[in-house]
Amino acid sequence: MKMSKLRADAQALLFLLPFLAVYGLFTIWPMIKGVEMTFYKWTLIKKMKYVGWDNYQRMFNDPEVWAAIWHSTIFVILTTPTMIVLAISLALIANRQSRLQKLYRSVFFLPSVLSVAVASYLGLFVFQPYNGFVNSLLHLLQLLPANSELFWLTEENLSWIALTLITLWWTVGFNFILYLSAMQDIPDEVKEAARLDGATDWVLFWKITLPHLSPITKTITMLQIISSFKVFLQIYIITGGGPLDKTRPIIQLIYQTGFRKNDLGYAATMSYMLFVILLVLSALQYWINNRKGANA
Amino acid sequence: MKWVYRIVALIAAIVFIAPLVWMIVVSIKEEGMKIVTLVDWFTPPYSFAVYDQILSGTKLTNWILNSFFVAFCVTILTVAFAAMAGFVMSKLPFRYKSFMFFLVLAGLLIPGEAIIIPLYQVAKDMSLLNSYQGLIIPVLASPVAVIVLKSFFDGVPNDLLESVQIDGGGTWRIFTQIMLPLNRPALASMAILTFIGSWNNFLWPFLSVTNDSLFTLPMGIPTLMSSYSEDYVKPMVVNTIASIPIILLFIIFERQIVKGVSLSGIKG
Numbered sequence: 056m057k058m059s060k061l062r063a064d065a066q067a068l069l070f071l072l073p074f075l076a077v078y079g080l081f082t083i084w085p086m087i088k089g090v091e092m093t094f095y096k097w098t099l100i101k102k103m104k105y106v107g108w109d110n111y112q113r114m115f116n117d118p119e120v121w122a123a124i125w126h127s128t129i130f131v132i133l134t135t136p137t138m139i140v141l142a143i144s145l146a147l148i149a150n151r152q153s154r155l156q157k158l159y160r161s162v163f164f165l166p167s168v169l170s171v172a173v174a175s176y177l178g179l180f181v182f183q184p185y186n187g188f189v190n191s192l193l194h195l196l197q198l199l200p201a202n203s204e205l206f207w208l209t210e211e212n213l214s215w216i217a218l219t220l221i222t223l224w225w226t227v228g229f230n231f232i233l234y235l236s237a238m239q240d241i242p243d244e245v246k247e248a249a250r251l252d253g254a255t256d257w258v259l260f261w262k263i264t265l266p267h268l269s270p271i272t273k274t275i276t277m278l279q280i281i282s283s284f285k286v287f288l289q290i291y292i293i294t295g296g297g298p299l300d301k302t303r304p305i306i307q308l309i310y311q312t313g314f315r316k317n318d319l320g321y322a323a324t325m326s327y328m329l330f331v332i333l334l335v336l337s338a339l340q341y342w343i344n345n346r347k348g349a350n351a
Numbered sequence: 352m353k354w355v356y357r358i359v360a361l362i363a364a365i366v367f368i369a370p371l372v373w374m375i376v377v378s379i380k381e382e383g384m385k386i387v388t389l390v391d392w393f394t395p396p397y398s399f400a401v402y403d404q405i406l407s408g409t410k411l412t413n414w415i416l417n418s419f420f421v422a423f424c425v426t427i428l429t430v431a432f433a434a435m436a437g438f439v440m441s442k443l444p445f446r447y448k449s450f451m452f453f454l455v456l457a458g459l460l461i462p463g464e465a466i467i468i469p470l471y472q473v474a475k476d477m478s479l480l481n482s483y484q485g486l487i488i489p490v491l492a493s494p495v496a497v498i499v500l501k502s503f504f505d506g507v508p509n510d511l512l513e514s515v516q517i518d519g520g521g522t523w524r525i526f527t528q529i530m531l532p533l534n535r536p537a538l539a540s541m542a543i544l545t546f547i548g549s550w551n552n553f554l555w556p557f558l559s560v561t562n563d564s565l566f567t568l569p570m571g572i573p574t575l576m577s578s579y580s581e582d583y584v585k586p587m588v589v590n591t592i593a594s595i596p597i598i599l600l601f602i603i604f605e606r607q608i609v610k611g612v613s614l615s616g617i618k619g
Binding site: 060063064066067068070071073074075077078080081082083084085086088089092097144145148151153155158159160161162163164165166167168169170171172173176177178180181183186188191192194195224229232233235236281285287288292306309310313314319322323326327329330333334337338 | 356357359369370371373377386388389390392428431432433435436438443448451455458459460462464465466467469470471472473474477491492494497522547553554558569570571586587590593594598600601612613
């Protein structure tokens, strides 16, 4: 394109300006500002006093911080593999020829459009003891004795199960669609040829479908790990981080430290720890994706 | 084998839809009825009295409108800003281009959640707390959208752009009359994902807004729910009312939404 260099630069800048202004002011600048905050005692009202590395020292010796990071990690461990298996299974269901094919697709994706608050509160009531949906269903089917109740939301292990099930139900739709469209990319001739060679559905799945899904699985896995690590609202609404903070994730701790305990400096320090963790995970994702590119 | 598949498929579909059906059924149940088994939720007496109560007695509809308004503004502006930036980075020569690219790529690694505390301080310094501007402006820069759109713009042949330029078209014309129309599916995909993201954005509104007239749904709902202890009907009415508009949108735009989501998987 022919233009004087200066004019070209000016024009480019004009196009970039809206994005750059917002990006600079509300992403880059807070990142820099955050470093400053970690070195101060800093309340919701104002900057109090310089404390050096105190916040960092305190963080590394704070069992609550490590517990919260562990809870976020548990959530990652529980949701990631189950998410992949469920998303692939649902895609297999919706990919089969059937009159209900379209209906299945809509039904599996529908929960994904609900507001996170709606999904969480629905989950909260679905897993309520006595009259909640799950317990009354179990009673009705006689799977749970009439005089006993499962306390999904107040018993540590059960709350993890409930949180996982609710999250899967609410968010599997996106990954389901990604898998479904990847499955539909497999050329029919490939499947036909395999069938002519006598391959059963089972063999077809393991030898053709699954290998074809492996690149998208890598991407989904990493994205799921990162987003599960950032979990907050579902847990905040459903268990409140309880029982006894046993399900409290790191973001909830950051929020409580900053806004309930009025200690923004310390909360910012924890945010930086979270940042480093997510940075490592993202770098890992980048590395895995690029390695995949190199193989292809 | 075919029957096994059919039964599994049907069970899966029922499991997915059941909580929503239950939500609606409970929401029209008359309040204060004795519930002994699951079946009792589904039987009459039904009543819409609570709907009236919630629609007229709370700010729920106000919050639904806020959610739509914020999501709408955020979607339009985010995609517009990202498209402009992506276009420049794809098709225009300028100094510091590789630095720009690096800067945007770095943004992919910065999670919003990790800078939320200093962002609060920055927004406070700029008097953006408790305002629509404060809900909207800080979230408008999406490095992901820039990168994805840039990669789509890269696919438009340069010859095409040059032929327009020979015809005397300026850069703005190239952008609005060639780049945008040619990449409509990619733009739609970004718009849909941005809309859903904003619809569910909780942390930032939660921290930046305390005035309940400015609440969006993710914050309004918990506020409302905390006052309904031990009650099933009111919370389910709130859930149902809050979900109706977005479910209707989903039914109308299902094809586009599904396409948009699957497109994001290709380049994202």
